[in-house]
Amino acid sequence: MPPPIPHLPLRRLTRCPSLAAAAGGRRSHSSPFISSSFSDDDDESPLAAELFPAAGAPTLLSVARSLAASPSPSAASVLGFLRRLPRDASPHIFPHLVAALARSHAPLLALRLFLSPPAAAATSHHSFNSALLRFPLPPHLLPPFFSHSLRRFPGLAPTLLSFNLLLKCVCSSLVPRNPTLYLEIALRILHDVIPSWNLAPDKFTYSTVVSALADAGRVEDAVALVHEMVVDGVVAAEAFNPVLSAMLRAGDVTGAAKLFRFMQLKGCTMTAATYNVLLHGLLLCGKAKAAMGVMRRMEREGIVPGLMTYGALVDGLVKCGRVEDAWKVAEQMGMKGLAPSEFVYSAVIAGFCKSREVDRALSVWEAMVAGGIRPNVVLYSAMIDGLAQCGRMKEAEMLFGEMVNAKCAPNVMTYSSMIQGYFHIGDSSRALSFWEEMVKVGCVPNAISYSILMNGLCNVGRLKDAMMVWKHMLDRGCAPDTIAYTSIIKGLCMSGMVDGGLRLFQDMLAKGDAKPDTIIYNILLDGLIRAKDLPRAVNLLNRMLDQRCDPDTVTCNIFLREIGVAEKGRQFLEGLVMRLCNRERYRAAGDIVIVMMAKYIVPEASIWYTVVRGVCHNRKVWKVIDKCWDDIWRP
Numbered sequence: 001m002p003p004p005i006p007h008l009p010l011r012r013l014t015r016c017p018s019l020a021a022a023a024g025g026r027r028s029h030s031s032p033f034i035s036s037s038f039s040d041d042d043d044e045s046p047l048a049a050e051l052f053p054a055a056g057a058p059t060l061l062s063v064a065r066s067l068a069a070s071p072s073p074s075a076a077s078v079l080g081f082l083r084r085l086p087r088d089a090s091p092h093i094f095p096h097l098v099a100a101l102a103r104s105h106a107p108l109l110a111l112r113l114f115l116s117p118p119a120a121a122a123t124s125h126h127s128f129n130s131a132l133l134r135f136p137l138p139p140h141l142l143p144p145f146f147s148h149s150l151r152r153f154p155g156l157a158p159t160l161l162s163f164n165l166l167l168k169c170v171c172s173s174l175v176p177r178n179p180t181l182y183l184e185i186a187l188r189i190l191h192d193v194i195p196s197w198n199l200a201p202d203k204f205t206y207s208t209v210v211s212a213l214a215d216a217g218r219v220e221d222a223v224a225l226v227h228e229m230v231v232d233g234v235v236a237a238e239a240f241n242p243v244l245s246a247m248l249r250a251g252d253v254t255g256a257a258k259l260f261r262f263m264q265l266k267g268c269t270m271t272a273a274t275y276n277v278l279l280h281g282l283l284l285c286g287k288a289k290a291a292m293g294v295m296r297r298m299e300r301e302g303i304v305p306g307l308m309t310y311g312a313l314v315d316g317l318v319k320c321g322r323v324e325d326a327w328k329v330a331e332q333m334g335m336k337g338l339a340p341s342e343f344v345y346s347a348v349i350a351g352f353c354k355s356r357e358v359d360r361a362l363s364v365w366e367a368m369v370a371g372g373i374r375p376n377v378v379l380y381s382a383m384i385d386g387l388a389q390c391g392r393m394k395e396a397e398m399l400f401g402e403m404v405n406a407k408c409a410p411n412v413m414t415y416s417s418m419i420q421g422y423f424h425i426g427d428s429s430r431a432l433s434f435w436e437e438m439v440k441v442g443c444v445p446n447a448i449s450y451s452i453l454m455n456g457l458c459n460v461g462r463l464k465d466a467m468m469v470w471k472h473m474l475d476r477g478c479a480p481d482t483i484a485y486t487s488i489i490k491g492l493c494m495s496g497m498v499d500g501g502l503r504l505f506q507d508m509l510a511k512g513d514a515k516p517d518t519i520i521y522n523i524l525l526d527g528l529i530r531a532k533d534l535p536r537a538v539n540l541l542n543r544m545l546d547q548r549c550d551p552d553t554v555t556c557n558i559f560l561r562e563i564g565v566a567e568k569g570r571q572f573l574e575g576l577v578m579r580l581c582n583r584e585r586y587r588a589a590g591d592i593v594i595v596m597m598a599k600y601i602v603p604e605a606s607i608w609y610t611v612v613r614g615v616c617h618n619r620k621v622w623k624v625i626d627k628c629w630d631d632i633w634r635p
Helices: 032-037 057-069 075-083 091-102 108-115 125-134 139-152 160-174 179-196 203-215 219-231 237-249 253-265 272-284 288-300 307-319 323-335 342-354 358-370 377-389 393-405 412-424 428-440 447-459 463-475 482-494 498-511 518-530 534-546 553-563 567-582 586-598 605-633
Strands: none
Touching: 057 075, 057 091, 075 091, 075 108, 091 108, 091 125, 108 125, 108 139, 125 139, 125 160, 139 160, 160 179, 160 203, 179 203, 203 219, 203 237, 219 237, 219 253, 237 253, 237 272, 253 272, 272 288, 272 307, 288 307, 307 323, 307 342, 323 342, 323 358, 342 358, 342 377, 358 377, 377 393, 377 412, 393 412, 412 428, 412 447, 428 447, 447 463, 447 482, 463 482, 482 498, 482 518, 498 518, 518 534, 518 553, 534 553, 553 567, 553 586, 567 586, 567 605, 586 605
16 A cells, blocks of 8 residues: 655544444433533434434435534434444445534544444545544644554545645645745655555645745745646646745746746636736836736736735735825726725725825725725724824724724724824823723733833833833743834933843844844944944944945934044945945945935045946846836736
8 A cells, every 4th residue: 555644753643432332223312422422401302213214325315414514513413313324324424424523512523433433434535535624633633643544444545635635734734833844744745645646636736835835935946846737737827826926025026927928838827816916916016017017918818807806906006105096996996896895995094094194094984984894903903003103193092982882892903003102192191001901901912012112111211111011021922023122222222221232132133033124223323322432333333234234324324423524434434335335235335325425425436436337237137127027018
């Protein structure tokens, strides 16, 4: 027999008491198995015994199907039916009984029925697939259960559906936990185990593994597997879509264009999902012209844009800063008989709020309510956050009260927006009262809410309280993010405790919980310069460059404040420009040259030549790439 699937040394499934005794004979309800499995509050009695003496196989099968299709099957009814089955009952009945028990209030009985069937014929690939689909097993136990079943029942022959269900569990639930381990297991199932059973992977098999590879960042491996799929004679858009999405998320427009061309050459039928991925990804990359070309191509091929297409288009336009265009698209949806969804409205409202156009966001909100859309927690949170960012806390609190009255429970992001808004207008007591209310109603603070609280406390000079919040966050096991580190480091430096800020910075680097950004470096550099410690500031600047974190205008001004804009300032900035050019970071070097010109510091000719050559070379290359890409997508 082919070898079982690779599995982990996890806890084995022990054999449970046999159900054969429960199925054989007509025992009373005082059976130990029945009495140990149910309480007296299961008021639904088993099926009537009079039904079965004259019942044939079709009748029994129809009853089993009705039990499996019931919204809430009663375990007592299923077991009553099982006890009255004849010994030569059709094995096609048992998969439905397994499914019914798996959806009852005692799902472990389904596992016991599968592992201890009343007859050997009851264990078929039908019942096995039903078990894989229905059993409420934790995801990490499904692979061991798969292997255990094959060893326990030597005559059991899994089908391709069995392996597809297994791969779906491994790739969807287990790969995010440990990509290195479980991706290798998925690839071994695909390349070794499935062929050993004389089965050929289909589009669902390939698309499941390809999607897992792409989501884990292994785009090259995903592309290689797509090519392998095509060689095996399987061409499916479902496998190409996740790779296209991953490439566009990473900004690899050229690679996505090549893959799309490859799909066309291999005769792959484009689906609406493929075009949705392309539209959204292109807009995220700032390729609005190409995205419109994709839209026209889609319509020319007879694929009618649906809610998902318009949702991807609106969200992509918002994320590339074209909120007005996104709202126009949403209005066109209504003209074409497609009512904009909550997702569309939340994207537009969040976009207007982000650009500080709160009044436009409120007008969209009113149009949404007039259209009969009931706001959900995402919509309320987006609108409240926009009002809070602009300091309009009275309106934010009114909307918050409306949200509570509408029985829509605020989440941690809603409370965080209110807390940040009150800190922003200087009302720290009201901010703290919202924090207390958030904890009281059971909302668990996250790294963002802790960061907002610590930053607000530091800004009002309550560093000691902020440090207590920091300690509480760590005690709860909540890993601080970059914003949290920034808040505490800023508070320490503002209080003159620069050494404490540097120690926390070193702790940040050692733990690797978050990556320092330009803001954190600028805070520490400003603290060192104010402390008249220029050598340590220069050393920190060197580390900043080594970490590939580019200095900005604030960084330059911090140093120029100490060394002046005369000859020393010019030498410092020119040296900084050359060091960036040596690392081929020409854009950042160009930004420093702009700072020099604003300070009336003229760089030497060699500096100009190096920066202009690097910047122009990169722009020329990207211009050619963009032109080629637009030619590919031209309708």
